[in-house]
Amino acid sequence: MLEIKNLKASINSKQILKGLNLTIKPGEVHAIMGPNGSGKSTLANVLSGKNGYQVSGELNFKGESLNEIPVEVRAQKGLFLAFQYPLEIPGVNTNNFLKTSLNSVRKARGEKELDTLAFLKIVKEKSSELGIDEKFLSRQLNVGFSGGEKKKNEILQMKILDPYFSILDETDSGLDIDALKIVAKGVNSSRSKKKSFLVITHYQRLLDYIKPDFVHVLSDGKIIKTGFGDLAVELEKTGYKKLN
Amino acid sequence: MENLEINFKKIDQIKKITPKEKNFRTKNLELFKSAGFPSKRLEDWKFTDFRKIVDNNFNKLDTEKVTSDLQKTELIKNFEHNFIILANGSLHSSNFDYEEKNKIKINSYDNNIDYEPSDNSLICLNHALAENGYSLEIEENYKFKKTLVIYNFFTKDLKNKILNNKNKIKVKKNSEVHIIEYTINESKFKFINNVYEYLILEKNSKLKNLYIQNNKSEGFFHKYSKSELFDNSEYVNLIFSSGLRFNKLDIESDLNGKNCSCNILSALFLNKNEHQEIKTRINHLVPDCKSYQKVKKVLDSESKGIFQGKVYVKDVAQKTNAYQLSKALLLHENAEFNSKPELEIYADDVKCSHGSTSGSIDEDSLHYLMTRGLSRKESTKLLIKGFLNDVVEFIKNPKIKEFVENKLEEQVNGNK
Numbered sequence: 001m002l003e004i005k006n007l008k009a010s011i012n013s014k015q016i017l018k019g020l021n022l023t024i025k026p027g028e029v030h031a032i033m034g035p036n037g038s039g040k041s042t043l044a045n046v047l048s049g050k051n052g053y054q055v056s057g058e059l060n061f062k063g064e065s066l067n068e069i070p071v072e073v074r075a076q077k078g079l080f081l082a083f084q085y086p087l088e089i090p091g092v093n094t095n096n097f098l099k100t101s102l103n104s105v106r107k108a109r110g111e112k113e114l115d116t117l118a119f120l121k122i123v124k125e126k127s128s129e130l131g132i133d134e135k136f137l138s139r140q141l142n143v144g145f146s147g148g149e150k151k152k153n154e155i156l157q158m159k160i161l162d163p164y165f166s167i168l169d170e171t172d173s174g175l176d177i178d179a180l181k182i183v184a185k186g187v188n189s190s191r192s193k194k195k196s197f198l199v200i201t202h203y204q205r206l207l208d209y210i211k212p213d214f215v216h217v218l219s220d221g222k223i224i225k226t227g228f229g230d231l232a233v234e235l236e237k238t239g240y241k242k243l244n
Numbered sequence: 245m246e247n248l249e250i251n252f253k254k255i256d257q258i259k260k261i262t263p264k265e266k267n268f269r270t271k272n273l274e275l276f277k278s279a280g281f282p283s284k285r286l287e288d289w290k291f292t293d294f295r296k297i298v299d300n301n302f303n304k305l306d307t308e309k310v311t312s313d314l315q316k317t318e319l320i321k322n323f324e325h326n327f328i329i330l331a332n333g334s335l336h337s338s339n340f341d342y343e344e345k346n347k348i349k350i351n352s353y354d355n356n357i358d359y360e361p362s363d364n365s366l367i368c369l370n371h372a373l374a375e376n377g378y379s380l381e382i383e384e385n386y387k388f389k390k391t392l393v394i395y396n397f398f399t400k401d402l403k404n405k406i407l408n409n410k411n412k413i414k415v416k417k418n419s420e421v422h423i424i425e426y427t428i429n430e431s432k433f434k435f436i437n438n439v440y441e442y443l444i445l446e447k448n449s450k451l452k453n454l455y456i457q458n459n460k461s462e463g464f465f466h467k468y469s470k471s472e473l474f475d476n477s478e479y480v481n482l483i484f485s486s487g488l489r490f491n492k493l494d495i496e497s498d499l500n501g502k503n504c505s506c507n508i509l510s511a512l513f514l515n516k517n518e519h520q521e522i523k524t525r526i527n528h529l530v531p532d533c534k535s536y537q538k539v540k541k542v543l544d545s546e547s548k549g550i551f552q553g554k555v556y557v558k559d560v561a562q563k564t565n566a567y568q569l570s571k572a573l574l575l576h577e578n579a580e581f582n583s584k585p586e587l588e589i590y591a592d593d594v595k596c597s598h599g600s601t602s603g604s605i606d607e608d609s610l611h612y613l614m615t616r617g618l619s620r621k622e623s624t625k626l627l628i629k630g631f632l633n634d635v636v637e638f639i640k641n642p643k644i645k646e647f648v649e650n651k652l653e654e655q656v657n658g659n660k
Contacts, residue, residue, distance in 0.1 A: 048615050051607065071614040072623075080615070087612040091630030100626070101616035108617065140630075157616065 001026045001165055001196040002047075007057035008221075009039075009046045016042040018221035019057070024165070027193040031207055032200045033232060034218035035240045040200045041084060043218070044169040047198075048081040049074045062164065076108030078164035082154035082171050089141040094153070097141050098123065098160055105161055126159040129189065130182050148179040155186035166190075167198045172206035184209030204236040247298065248305040248406070250277070250373070258375060265355060273372035279365035288364065291550040291582040292492055292521050294466075301434055301464070307373055307406050314397055320426065323643040326392045332399055333409030333437065334376035342390040346383070353377030353410045364494070366466050370408045370440045377409040377439075384446075387420040391644065396427040398463060403433035412442045413451065415477075420450040424644070427485070429461035434489075441469040445477035447501065454482040454639070456651055460515075464490040473533075475501030482638060483510035483522065483539075484648055486655045492521040498529060499561075505534040511635035512540070513628065513655045514547035514579075521550035528561040528591075539570040540635055542628050542656075543579035552584045553598070559590040566594070572602035573631050575624070628656055 002024040009017040016039045024030050034040050046053055049071035059066040066074060089097070102122075103113040114122070127134040132152050142150050151171050158166050171183050187197055187210050199210060207215070207229060215232045217225040219240065225231070255261070255269045284293035298305070314331050326343060328350060329336040335352045359371055382388070415421055445451050451471075465488055473479055485491055497506045506526055514520055526535040541549035551570040572581035585598040605627055613623035632652065639645040 048611075050611050070620075071611060072617050072619050075615050075617040083612065083615075087606075087609050089609055089613070089627065089630055091633030092626055097613075097616075097626065100622070101613075101618060104617040104619075104622070161616070 001028070001062060002198075003058070003060040005058040005060075007043075007046070007055070007059065009042055009053045009055045011042070011053050016221055017046065020218075020222055022216065022223060024196050024198060026164075026196055027191075028213045029187070029191065029197040029199065029210060031210075031212040031215045031232060032198065032218050032223075033202065033204075033215060033235060038218045039221045040218055041169055044081055044084075044167050044200060047074075047079065047167055072104070073108070075161075075163075076105050080158050080161055080163035080166040082151075082158055082166065082168045084169040084171070084173070086142050086145075086150040086154055088143045088145075090143050092141045094137045094139055094141045095120075095123065098137070098157065101157070102160055122160060127156055130156060130159065130186055132156055132182065147174045148176060151175055152179060152182055155183050159186055159190065162190075164194065165196045165198070167200065169200045170202065171199075172201050172203065180206065181209060204232040207232045247302050248307075250307055254307065254373060268359075269372045272368040275361070275368040276365050276372060279368070282365050288494075288523065288552070290584070291548075291552070292519070294366070294492070297464070297490060297519070298436075302404060302436075305404050305406055305436065307408070310399065310401060310405060310407070314399065315430075317395065317397065319395070320393060320647070322647045323391065323641070325390050325424075326388070327395060328378060328380070328392065329395045329397065330378065331397050332376075332402065333396075333407050333439070335378040336397075340392075343388060344386070347386040348383070349379075349381040351379045353412065354379050355410075362468075364468065366438050367440060367468050369406070370410065370438050370468075372408075374408040374410040374440060376407075377411045379412040379414075381414045382416055382419045382421055382449075384416040385418045386416075388422065391422045391424060391641070394423060394425045396425055398427070398429045398431050398435070398437070398461065400430045400432070402431040402435035402463070404435065406436040406438060408438050408440075410440045410442070412444075414444040415446060415449040415451050417446045418448045419446075422452040422454075422641075424454045424456065427455075427457035427461070429457070429459055429463060431462055434462045434464065436464045436466070439465075439467040441467060443469065443471035443479070445471065445473045445479055445504070447475045448477065449474075450478045450480075452480040452482070454484065454644075454648070456484040456648060457487055458651075460487045460489075462489055466492045466494070468494045469496070471495075471497045471506070473497065473499050473501060473504040473506060475503060477501065477504045478507075479505070480507045480638070481509070482635070483508070484512070484652065485520070486513045486518075486652070487515070488518065488520065490519045492523065494523045496525045496527070497535070498527045499533040499535070500529055502530055502532045505536070507536045507638075508539075509537070509635045509638055510539045510541075511632035511652065512549065513542045513632070513652065514544060514549055515655075515658065516545045516547060519548045519550075521552070523550075523552040525554045525556065526566065528555070528557040528564040528566065528594075530558075531560065531562045531564070533561065533564055535564075535566045535568075537568040537570075538635060540573075540632055541571070541581060542573045542631060543575060543581055545576040546578045547576075548580045548582075550582045551600070552582075552586075554586040554588065555596060555598070557587075557589040557591050557594055557596065561591050562593045564591060564594040564596065566596040568598040570600045571631075573628065574602060574604050575628075625656055629653070
């Protein structure tokens with residue numbers, strides 16, 4: 001699904017990622033943990049194709065190089081990023097935006113664009129599946145949403161766009177236990193042989209609900225340790241310092 | 245003024261002119277001739293050097309009458325409405341089939357208003373030469389059942405013309421009308437349209453005015469709009485006049501009666517080389533009145549947007565509530581936005597606020613939208629629409645709102 005080889009990335013001449021290697025196969029859930037400033041969010045941004053980074057190394061997604069592929073085409077190919085801080089977009093209705101978004105993804109996949117009725121049916125289905133109140137979809141995109149609502153909205157977007165590969169950038173931070181369960185449900189209900197996830201988190205707590213196949217520790221721009229679910233439990237006890 | 249010669253004989257040619265009127269016109273023409281077109285040396289024209297704009301765009305100008313007829317008039321089909329048709333500013337025809345009889349008076353412009361002298365030479369020019377326009381009066385206790393659309397057609401043969409028109413709308417006690425002024429341009433040549441508008445809102449009356457145009461225009465538009473508001477009246481002015489090469493709206497509103505409210509809102513998208521200025525002066529002359537101004541401009545390559553907004557609060561006008569905000573979204577490094585908010589307050593128990601911001605499209609917001617599969621162009625458009633949206637939200641009628649949204653979309657897409 002995703003193959004990262006010797007990924008280096010810097011911003012404003014400051015190197016953040018210093019040769020990162022990671023392979024994620026279809027159906028796998030990987031978790032990346034690491035202290036503040038280790039490069040977790042940079043990795044998410046670089047994978048999404050965000051401007052402003054000097055990037056070297058290889059990024060392959062479903063057998064294709066991503067290096068020259070712009071942000072929206074990555075999304076159309078099935079790569080999704082749930083933002084750590086989803087942006088507030090005033091004046092843009094959430095439902096209309098989601099419809100435009102879904103249709104541009106469908107168009108790229110060679111699928112028929114959906115009309116409003118068909119779209120709303122999908123939204124209803126997905127939001128009730130996650131237990132999300134669809135009322136907030138008639139509001140402006142993320143404007144005045146609480147932290148939890150924003151994160152839930154990210155997961156709902158993920159469900160609607162139905163990507164092959166999703167990156168969750170600290171989606172759990174700032175969530176209460178109920179919201180956390182919704183996020184976990186969003187991921188768990190999508191897990192399949194064809195779908196993969198990269199869950200970036202600070203805490204082991206989320207991994208009680210989303211069981212990862214692998215846990216990696218990112219430190220100073222590199223993966224310094226890889227293990228299974230129990231690695232997260234261990235880290236929770238000992239902290240990151242011991243690993244360095 | 246090498247490019248414009250106006251002989252005083254022009255005034256003699258006006259039919260049925262009284263000595264008083266002749267004197268008024270002559271005096272104003274003298275004022276215009278000595279001042280010339282306004283230049284940036286004048287504070288009110290600081291950001292709009294109209295003299296230079298005229299010099300750069302016209303070798304020759306004339307004020308001769310235009311005789312053309314309207315070819316065909318295609319009316320809006322999106323919603324039912326009454327209409328007035330103007331051809332180059334003159335009253336052509338009208339239709340009030342949706343309304344009760346004897347409630348509405350529509351006539352060609354009448355010249356029975358005593359105007360104060362003006363230091364805006366374009367107003368002087370208008371006072372000297374205006375012969376056309378309309379006068380609309382709505383009788384007491386009458387609420388329009390349908391919107392009134394004023395079709396403002398400009399014909400093909402306006403090359404180098406200056407049109408001077410005067411319009412008057414009087415909404416009498418307890419009456420209400422919603423107007424859409426819809427400009428349609430056929431002229432491929434440059435011309436100047438210079439309008440003087442006079443609005444009277446009597447007690448408990450409501451006037452909603454929405455400006456929008458059908459297509460791009462080579463016209464240079466200047467309008468001075470004076471409104472007088474009396475007790476409990478409500479004036480709403482919504483400006484969506486994008487697509488004009490040059491437009492200066494000079495809006496002055498006198499709040500003469502208690503509890504009246506004056507609302508000026510604008511959402512504009514300016515393309516290459518377009519220049520639009522909104523200048524306001526809201527005079528709070530009595531206590532307990534409200535004014536609300538919100539101007540939003542999206543400025544693309546080499547366009548220039550200006551907002552000069554002034555709120556004047558007289559010493560007796562206690563409990564005034566005045567709000568003013570202008571915001572610009574700049575899409576290009578050569579786009580320019582000038583804003584001059586001014587408050588002049590002589591009362592001590594008032595609530596007045598003003599603000600002005602400008603900035604470019606937020607890269608992080610763009611990135612967010614693009615990660616959802618939208619191209620940079622689509623995402624930019626969405627952010628522009630979002631930026632202008634809160635002004636569009638002021639339109640309550642869903643069909644009219646949709647109509648305006650579609651027009652705005654055409655402008656943002658650059659189709660028209």
